[in-house]
Amino acid sequence: MEKLERLNNKEIKEIIDKLKENKKYKEFKEMLFDDFEEHKIVYKVSDDEIIALAYKNDTIPFKMKEYYDWQQITYLMEEDAGFPQ
Template sequence: MERLDKKEINNIIDKLKRDGLYEKFVEMINDDFENHHIVYKLDSDEMIALAYKNNTIPFKMQEYYDWHEINLLIEEDLD
């Protein structure tokens, strides 16, 4: 999946906000972090726009996981 430019991200985010889907994606990303310790390399708006454009959900986009941060979170939980 390719990275999106700023204009394309803003267009997708504006469309999602108009359609009422933006909050759903934000909740998904928060749930990924809180329940699954998933941290993404991209900022949340870019992650949401990329997931929407590729007709998927952030959780399935493992190539954008920040594995170093995820491992740190898991180690914290084990302590």
């Protein structure tokens, strides 16, 4: 997948407002919750920006690896594995 360009605040607001109107916003929020709960994925940017980027690029947040916060993900994985003690 090619690198996704960041959106400006106006673009984010427009997309989020559109998603709230067509009732898809909750679906994307649930995807983010599942990404965290099931896969320990933490994103570097706000939830709304991840949702807007995913919607604009016709993908799902989980596939947007360039926006993963790998350091936080590593901490969570180590915590789950019992490190450090």
